[in-house]
Amino acid sequence: MKKTLLTIIGLSMMFGLNAQEKILTMEEAVVGYHLYPRAKYIQWQGDKNQFTYLDREGLTGESADKGEKTVLLTVPELNKIIGADLKGFPNFSWLDGNTLVVARQGKIYHIDVEKKQLKQTFSFPKGAANQTYSKAGNMYAYTVDNNLYYMDERGNSYAVTSDENKNIVNGQVVSRNEFGITGGIFWSPDGKKLGFYRKDESEVTNFPLLDINSRTGDLKEIKYPMAGMKSELVTMGVYDIASGTTVFLDVNDFGREQYLTGVTWAPESDIVYIQVLNRGQDHMRLNKYDASTGKQIATLFEEKSDTYVEPQNGLVFMKNNPKQFLYETNNRDGYFNLYLYDVNGKLIKRLTDVDADVAYAGMDRAGKYVYYLSSEVSPVEKQLFRVDVKSGKKTRLTPEEGWHTITMSGDCSYFIDSYSSVKTPRNVDLATNSGKVVRRVQEVENPNKDYNWGEVTLGSIKADDGSDLYYRLIKPMNFDPNKKYPVIHYVYGGPHAQMVTNIWNANIRMWEMYMAQHGYVVFIIDNHGTPNRGKAFEEVIHRQCGQVEMKDQVKGIEWLKSFPWVDAERIGVHGWSYGGFMTISLITNYPDIYKVGVAGGPVIDWKWYEAMYGERYMDSPQENPEGYAKVSLIAKAKDLKGKLLICQGAVDPVVVWQHSLSFIRECIKNNVQVDYFPYPCAEHNVMGRDRIHLMQKVTDYFEDYLK
Incomplete structure (x- = not known):
């Protein structure tokens, strides 16, 4: 009734x-997605100070300084280039200021938007996943089943691993996506080496899931490491493209069951930094390893806690000084803050001296300013700040209340600020790196x-x-x-x-x-x-x-x-x-x-x-x-x-x-x-x-x- x-x-x-x-x-x-305020999906066009978005005409570019708009590519033009019959523009990304990347049906296309022609096509075998690009080497690494491969610029594929045991998995996510882990492939900056996770799940128990789609039903078993039981064993391999050989890093801090996260290559491509966490997750060591031999060079510092340590991000090297980096932790002063270190593990300063959680957002090419999102105005808001690395002076760059999502331009001269609040459905502004609003890109009407x-x-x-x-x-x-x-x-x-x-x-x-x-x-x-x-x-x-x-x-x-x-x-x-x-x-x-x-x-x-x-x-x-x-x-x-x-x-x-x-x-x-x-x-x-x-x-x- x-x-x-x-x-x-x-x-x-x-x-x-x-x-x-x-x-x-x-x-x-x-x-009902139409009931949520929908902002334009904006990307910066590689390293250009021009941003792009989709409109009725296709992919449009808009210059940051003058606001001049140019239709870069229409759907019919894209269809002609890649030989497709798309009704709308697919997902895309920018490789550089002129190269558009589109993935479709097992292929990745690199497109020259100025000449409106295809630069290169990478065709992957059936079952390929986790495609990861090296700009320096113009190559893709990828996985098929449990093994890792790479494809060179001529389209030739090479096996990095050849494990027949399905319990050995290479180049994929480990630790069930915890600790900020989103992938398992790590190209060196010079494109000459390929780092990858290798996990051994031999001792992890299986859990059966029932698939009822077949006539009699099937059991699909997954590896599921339950609390207190045997877990996966994770190592880090480094494959040398020229010699075709692999070394495994000597990571033996806490026994076999340990977590490896925050994998970061040094700018010179000779050293790998890893945050190594014990299974109890209350002790972390930041280690540096020789990428050629796999030997541990040093432990830069350690983090310990009576509860847990939670590394979520890798290191960010200073753009003007490859001997210094930013490290993020909440285990020092009670909040996630950014700390400036040198490569020998010496703390230079706490860069974001605020009693609030912050997240790195960008750095200019001169290394003068670091940009970060912070909850210091209110825990229910995200605001953009920048801090002068030398003086420590900070400046708030987003004056409007609410939750701000920031996209910095390649050189951090500008940023796109997409924000909303209980009062504002959604505004999208273009601003200079000092916070001055250049113009409003979009003002979203109340959809309700x-x-x-x-x-x-x-x-x-x-x-x-x-x-x-x-x-x-x-x-x-x-x-x-x-x-x-x-x-x-x-x-x-x-x-x-x-x-x-x-x-x-x-x-x-x-x-x-x-x-x-x-x-x-x-x-x-x-x-x-x-x-x-x-x-x-x-x-x-x-x-x-x-x-x-x-x-x-x-x-x-x-x-x-x-x-x-x-x-x-x-x-x-x-x-x-x-x-x-x-x-x-x-x-x-x-x-x-x-x-x-x-x-x-x-x-x-x-x-x-x-x-x-x-x-x-x-x-x-x-x-x-x-x-x-x-x-x-x-x-x-x-x-x-x-x-x-x-x-x-x-x-x-x-x-x-x-x-x-x-x-x-x-x-x-x-x-x-x-x-x-x-x-x-x-x-x-x-x-x-x-x-x-x-x-x-x-x-x-x-x-x-x-x-």
């Missing part, structure tokens, strides 16, 4: 009233102007320790303060994910607004453990995931309950992944608060989660048995009182099926009723059209049991 009534109300609001009375459909709430939007508020409350907890609150459409409304408490709560920021609509997902349009108060708050708040704020969760986070989340709900228009008897909670873990944690630990929960892809017990992430925040089960037992949701199954739906991708390689099925099994043992809905062909995040079904399932559950 409730679903029918909801449909009738929705249809009447869609068709019977003026434009401002439109409400979202479920499809719009899930895949025709919809009846619930009021969105960005604010903060105080945690028990006095720190600020930032929230966003969405009131129901046509809000009446004299009514009482049910609450949807959306939660994530885990590290590396900030849900509340000062961007348009305070970073809402459209499903949140959909629920507000159908009579719910929607509330989201960032707890301790989330980023851009400094090391102490994040690491308080160490060895007890979920405990402090729950206190913060409940603090927010107790504040929300103080408003007379909140129905304290109708509060539901929903989250995915870490948010699924938080959802079940909250509904079982606080049954008097939460009546209904929907948990997606939930971590149930951290001993079943991957070692790289799990051991950082929980240590190993052997080191922290009390902590693992305390936060495990297996023991909480018997305490479930409210209505709980668990949704799970059946071929999830991130939070494997063992988690949710084990919780269901425990509910059965304790005669506790729980609802369960698997998505048979979905991985960790249910995507595409299936996601519309998922969010309707979530919505229906709240409609049935919370309204």
Whole structure:
């Protein structure tokens, strides 16, 4: 009955009233990209002070100084060059100021945009992946299956590795993308050597995923190193193009199970720098290695912590001095800051002397200024600053409030500033490196102007320790303060994910607004453990995931309950992944608060989660048995009182099926009723059209049991 009534109300609001009375459909709430302020995809044209973007005519270039616009390449011209029949412009990048790079159907094309002709085509074999270019050598390295190859400028391919054992994997991501690792191929600056990861997964246990697409079903086994169990063994090879030989770097700091990240070549291509992290992730050494012999030259310095060390980025060498580099860490002064070192490991200075997390954004060719994004104005904002390397004087370059995304030109003479705030849908400005705005490139109109939007508020409350907890609150459409409304408490709560920021609509997902349009108060708050708040704020969760986070989340709900228009008897909670873990944690630990929960892809017990992430925040089960037992949701199954739906991708390689099925099994043992809905062909995040079904399932559950 409730679903029918909801449909009738929705249809009447869609068709019977003026434009401002439109409400979202479920499809719009899930895949309605047109409802988000969309900025032009802008790239600098190689090292030119000219930026490019797509418009109706094709690929357009616009000079930074005069604003002169030139159509560089149309779709018909591109089709003629590469022999295709494209309807729109594909993804592209710039190799230099005149060379456009387009990848399609196993080929990579280098195109001269001035002459509008093909410069070069690289044709890769079937199954090729991880293509990585060396500009100096005009070559591509790539992988097929578990081996590494490179292709020279004549199109000839050569094998770098030839491992028949499928447990040995070369040139690919290691450590499950943790520690800032996004690839496994590292060309030297001169293009004469090729560094690569080699991982041995022989001792890593397999986990079976069920593929139901065949007649009888198949098991697809993945390597999944669980916390406290055997993990992959990672080494670093360096292949010499001229001799065709490989040396492996002598990395033996912490035994066989260690992590190698921040791989950085010296500008002269003779030395490789690696941040070597022990498996416990509380001790890091920055080492330098001879690229020709593989021998370790020195340990420049070490980082130790009682909790964890978290290297995320490689070194950045000074453009005017190859004997100095920038190093980023939050393990010195409590925040991610930039430190200037020489190549012998001597600290020259703390370059960004701010009590806020910062991220490197660029450096001019003279090495006079370093540009960085910072949270020092507010933890919910990103602002661009520059610091004078010699004097240490810093200057704020983006005066407008909000979250700024910056693209520096090749010589850092200009930058493109794309930003939004709760007040501004999206502006894109061109500015000089001193922060002076040259002109507005784009001003994005409010895409939601025709919809009846619930009021969105960005604010903060105080945690028990006095720190600020930032929230966003969405009131129901046509809000009446004299009514009482049910609450949807959306939660994530885990590290590396900030849900509340000062961007348009305070970073809402459209499903949140959909629920507000159908009579719910929607509330989201960032707890301790989330980023851009400094090391102490994040690491308080160490060895007890979920405990402090729950206190913060409940603090927010107790504040929300103080408003007379909140129905304290109708509060539901929903989250995915870490948010699924938080959802079940909250509904079982606080049954008097939460009546209904929907948990997606939930971590149930951290001993079943991957070692790289799990051991950082929980240590190993052997080191922290009390902590693992305390936060495990297996023991909480018997305490479930409210209505709980668990949704799970059946071929999830991130939070494997063992988690949710084990919780269901425990509910059965304790005669506790729980609802369960698997998505048979979905991985960790249910995507595409299936996601519309998922969010309707979530919505229906709240409609049935919370309204």
